[in-house]
Amino acid sequence: MNPVKTRVAIVGSTGYGGVELIRFLHQHPEVEITSVISASSSGKPMSAQFPHLIGVMDMELDGVDAAKTAQKADIVFLATPSGVSSKLVPQYLEAGLKVIDLSGDYRIKDSSTYEEWYKHDAPDAASLEEAVYGLCELKGNDVQGKRLISNPGCYPTATLLGLLPGVEAGWLATDSIIIDAKSGVSGAGRGTSLTSHYAEMNENFKAYKVNKHQHIPEIEQVLGAAAGKPVTVTFTTHLVPMTRGIMSTMYGSTAGNHSEEEWIELYREYYRDRPFVRIRKQGQWPSTKEVAGSNYCDIGFALDARTGRITIIAVIDNLVKGAAGQAIQNMNRMMGWAEHTGLNMLPVYP
Numbered sequence: 001m002n003p004v005k006t007r008v009a010i011v012g013s014t015g016y017g018g019v020e021l022i023r024f025l026h027q028h029p030e031v032e033i034t035s036v037i038s039a040s041s042s043g044k045p046m047s048a049q050f051p052h053l054i055g056v057m058d059m060e061l062d063g064v065d066a067a068k069t070a071q072k073a074d075i076v077f078l079a080t081p082s083g084v085s086s087k088l089v090p091q092y093l094e095a096g097l098k099v100i101d102l103s104g105d106y107r108i109k110d111s112s113t114y115e116e117w118y119k120h121d122a123p124d125a126a127s128l129e130e131a132v133y134g135l136c137e138l139k140g141n142d143v144q145g146k147r148l149i150s151n152p153g154c155y156p157t158a159t160l161l162g163l164l165p166g167v168e169a170g171w172l173a174t175d176s177i178i179i180d181a182k183s184g185v186s187g188a189g190r191g192t193s194l195t196s197h198y199a200e201m202n203e204n205f206k207a208y209k210v211n212k213h214q215h216i217p218e219i220e221q222v223l224g225a226a227a228g229k230p231v232t233v234t235f236t237t238h239l240v241p242m243t244r245g246i247m248s249t250m251y252g253s254t255a256g257n258h259s260e261e262e263w264i265e266l267y268r269e270y271y272r273d274r275p276f277v278r279i280r281k282q283g284q285w286p287s288t289k290e291v292a293g294s295n296y297c298d299i300g301f302a303l304d305a306r307t308g309r310i311t312i313i314a315v316i317d318n319l320v321k322g323a324a325g326q327a328i329q330n331m332n333r334m335m336g337w338a339e340h341t342g343l344n345m346l347p348v349y350p
């Protein structure tokens, strides 16, 4: 272990992504949290808003000031909304910090596509070009030594981990992929809205942003690069009355005549030596509780010989592998530390 710890700061530490970063970074052997930052509550102790942190994280919230943060920290995580991150990133880079951004701002490489789906201005061209898309298990993804990492979206993480090996191998036809994705309510953040209102959400199950979700271009961008040609997908998101978890159920026509055992072997090989992707045995499909609180993505399969289609089911915890956990995995890889450092938390079960 490094006797001198790397200093980290978190902007948006009062949100769900930020407070999940604190849960993991607090026990990470290589780092020390030196600043928790809030635009709306600076000067107040962190534990005033989060009683579960009393005695653990009583430090006062700092304001948003890149020059001051640079005196206290080496790396800054931005757990801020899209549109906010793109304003902050250039300031933190300019101040000399390494930046890991959890928002969608730097994921889409084409600015006009970003503006079409996110409905606000794209980030400045220089930082957009510098940003590396941090889906950790993507082949050839090298973030070591980089200054700016764009952490993937929660739905794209589960979906891409479920589709990439099949698409890259050419075993999955890319013209008819359907993704049916479900998320727990923490995916919408800590802010209150009618959508997350208890009476609207409890004992309810609803689709939203059908064909309009901002994660569609992110998924298509990565799949298109893997396939070597443009890929379009049908993507439907649903809100489930649970706190954490994403299940992405994907359907595609198969190309070639591979058995279910061969599909499982293809995925095992693709993710060999990757600590956080677990491929289920034949006939075993993962559930969200089996990864809750952990950085795992679990994937199961069902091949239907009758229809020639495969069903691929991937689950993650949206706040961990879908946000804070993957951001820390990216920090580990950026810094040249073992990628599982500080992330060996078991799922919370039951």
Ligand SMILES: NC(=O)C1=CN([C@@H]2O[C@H](COP(=O)(O)OP(=O)(O)OC[C@H]3O[C@@H](n4cnc5c(N)ncnc54)[C@H](OP(=O)(O)O)[C@@H]3O)[C@@H](O)[C@H]2O)C=CC1
Pocket (backbone or CB within 6 Å): 011, 012, 013, 014, 015, 016, 017, 018, 037, 038, 039, 040, 041, 064, 078, 079, 080, 081, 082, 084, 102, 103, 104, 152, 153, 154, 186, 187, 188, 189, 190, 191, 318, 319, 322, 323
């Ligand atoms: N929740 C999830 O499962 C996932 C979230 N993400 C992304 O991570 C980011 C954070 O999400 P999440 O934690 O859920 O959202 P929350 O709404 O829970 O938190 C967002 C935080 O951003 C801070 N913030 C808002 N405006 C500003 C501003 N102008 N300057 C500085 N800080 C600001 C707020 O803190 P304060 O008012 O104290 O400054 C707030 O605590 C988002 O971009 C989201 O899309 C990505 C993957 C999964």
Ligand SMILES: CC(=O)N[C@@H](CCC(=O)OP(=O)(O)O)C(=O)O
Pocket (backbone or CB within 6 Å): 082, 102, 103, 104, 152, 153, 154, 155, 183, 184, 185, 186, 187, 188, 214, 215, 237, 239
């Ligand atoms: C349940 C829920 O509302 N989820 C959010 C996920 C948002 C998110 O994580 O946003 P980015 O990944 O784009 O930053 C949504 O569907 O918009």
